[in-house]
Amino acid sequence: MEMHYQGTKAEIDALNAYIKLMRAAESVTARSHAVLPKEVTLAQFGVLEALLHRGPLCLGELAGKLLKSGGNLTLIVDNLEKTGLVTRARNPDDRRFITVSLTKKGHSFISELFPKVAASITHEFATLSSAEQFTLGWLCRKLGTSPSAKP
Amino acid sequence: MEMHYQGTKAEIDALNAYIKLMRAAESVTARSHAVLPKEVTLAQFGVLEALLHRGPLCLGELAGKLLKSGGNLTLIVDNLEKTGLVTRARNPDDRRFITVSLTKKGHSFISELFPKVAASITHEFATLSSAEQFTLGWLCRKLGTSPSAKP
DNA sequence: GAATATTAATTCGACATCGAACCATCGGTC
DNA sequence: GACCGATGGTTCGATGTCGAATTAATATTC
Numbered sequence: 001m002e003m004h005y006q007g008t009k010a011e012i013d014a015l016n017a018y019i020k021l022m023r024a025a026e027s028v029t030a031r032s033h034a035v036l037p038k039e040v041t042l043a044q045f046g047v048l049e050a051l052l053h054r055g056p057l058c059l060g061e062l063a064g065k066l067l068k069s070g071g072n073l074t075l076i077v078d079n080l081e082k083t084g085l086v087t088r089a090r091n092p093d094d095r096r097f098i099t100v101s102l103t104k105k106g107h108s109f110i111s112e113l114f115p116k117v118a119a120s121i122t123h124e125f126a127t128l129s130s131a132e133q134f135t136l137g138w139l140c141r142k143l144g145t146s147p148s149a150k151p
Numbered sequence: 152m153e154m155h156y157q158g159t160k161a162e163i164d165a166l167n168a169y170i171k172l173m174r175a176a177e178s179v180t181a182r183s184h185a186v187l188p189k190e191v192t193l194a195q196f197g198v199l200e201a202l203l204h205r206g207p208l209c210l211g212e213l214a215g216k217l218l219k220s221g222g223n224l225t226l227i228v229d230n231l232e233k234t235g236l237v238t239r240a241r242n243p244d245d246r247r248f249i250t251v252s253l254t255k256k257g258h259s260f261i262s263e264l265f266p267k268v269a270a271s272i273t274h275e276f277a278t279l280s281s282a283e284q285f286t287l288g289w290l291c292r293k294l295g296t297s298p299s300a301k302p
Numbered sequence: 303g304a305a306t307a308t309t310a311a312t313t314c315g316a317c318a319t320c321g322a323a324c325c326a327t328c329g330g331t332c
Numbered sequence: 333g334a335c336c337g338a339t340g341g342t343t344c345g346a347t348g349t350c351g352a353a354t355t356a357a358t359a360t361t362c
Contacts, residue, residue: 005265005269007273008273011270011273013281014273014276014277017276017285017288018179018183018272020287020295021175021176022176023292024176024290024291025175026218028294032169043349044347058310060309068348069351070310071349073311074311074312074313075347079346079347094309094310096310097309097311098311118158118165118166121166121169122159122161125165125294126165128290128293130160130161130164132290133165135286136168136294139175139283139286139287140287141175142283143175143178143276143279144175144178192317192350194318209341210341219319221341221342222319222320222322222342223318226319230317230318245340246326246328247327247339247340248327248339248340249341
C-alpha cells in the first residue's frame with residue numbers, strides 16, 4: 001500500500017491507482033466467489049457461465065470470451081467433461097470446430113449457482129452507490145480499451 | 152460485455168461494473184508487463200519488486216504482501232534461486248524463519264527493470280486524468296476494503 | 303486436383319496456484 | 333527438561349496458465 005519508490009508525480013499517481021485497482025479486483029473476486037462449491041473451480045465456473053448465457057460455443061470462442069489460451073481451454077473443458085457438466089461435439093459442417101454444450105446436469109447446476117454468485121458480487125458492490133458503480137465502470141472501460149498508442 | 156442475465160437493477164449494475172473492473176485489471180497488467188524479459192515471470196517480478204522496495208523479507212511476509220499461499224512462495228523463490236537472483240538464509244535468532252534477499256545480480260536486474268514497468272503502467276494510465284486516477288483509486292479502495300458485513 | 307497455406311484443437315513442458323498434510327523449531331507449562 | 337501447542341516452511345496432488353510444436357481439417361492457388 002505504501003509507495004517506496006521515487007518517481008515523477010505521474011508515476012506515483014499511476015502506480016497508486018494501479019495497486020488499488022489490482023487489490024480491488026483480487027479481493028472482490030475472492031470474496032464473491034467464496035460461495036462456489038468445491039466441485040467447481042473459478043475457471044470452470046467461467047466456462048459454465050459463458051455457456052449458460054450465450055449457448056453452446058466452440059473452444060476458440062470460449063478462449064476469446066474468457067481471455068484464456070487455447071491449450072488452457074482444452075484442459076478446463078476436459079475437467080468439466082469428466083465431471084459430466086459439459087459435452088464436446090464435432091461440428092459436422094466444419095470438422096475442425098468442436099462445440100461445447102452444457103449437459104442437463106450442467107445446466108441445472110449453473111442455473112442454480114449463478115444467481116448466488118451474482119448476489120454475492122452485488123453485495124460486494126453495495127459499498128458503492130449506483131452512481132459510483134457507474135463511474136467506476138466508465139473509468140475502467142477507458143483503461144481497458146486504451147488504444148495504448150506507442151510513442 | 153453484453154449482459155445476458157435478467158436480474159434486479161442493482162445486480163445488473165454491479166455485474167456490469169465488476170466485468171469492467173476485471174477486464175481493466177487484466178488488460179492493464181497484460182499490456183504494462185509486456186516489457187518483462189522472458190527470463191522472469193510476473194510472479195517472480197512481484198517478489199523481486201517487494202524485495203527491492205522493502206528489503207529482505209521472510210517467506211511468510213512475502214506471501215502476505217503478495218496475497219499468495221505459502222506453498223506458492225516456496226516454488227517462486229526456488230525458481231528465483233535457481234536463476235541466481237535471490238538467496239535464502241535461515242534466521243539464526245529463530246531458525247524457523249528463512250530470509251530471502253536479493254543477490255547483487257538480482258538487485259541490479261530489478262533496479263533496472265522496475266522503472267521500465269513503472270513507466271509502462273504510467274503510460275497505460277495516461278488515458279485518465281490525474282483526478283480520474285484518484286477517483287478510480289478511491290472507489291477501488293472502498294471496494295477492496297469492504298467490511299463485507301454478512302447479512 | 304495436387305501442393306500450399308490457414309485455421310481449430312490438442313499435446314507438452316515449464317511455471318503458477320491452492321489447500322492440506324507434514325516437518326522443524328520455538329515458547330510455553332508442569 | 334520433557335510434553336504440547338503454535339508457528340514457519342516445505343511437500344504433494346490437482347488444477348490452471350502460457351506458449352510453442354503438432355495434428356487434423358479446410359481453404360486457396362496454380
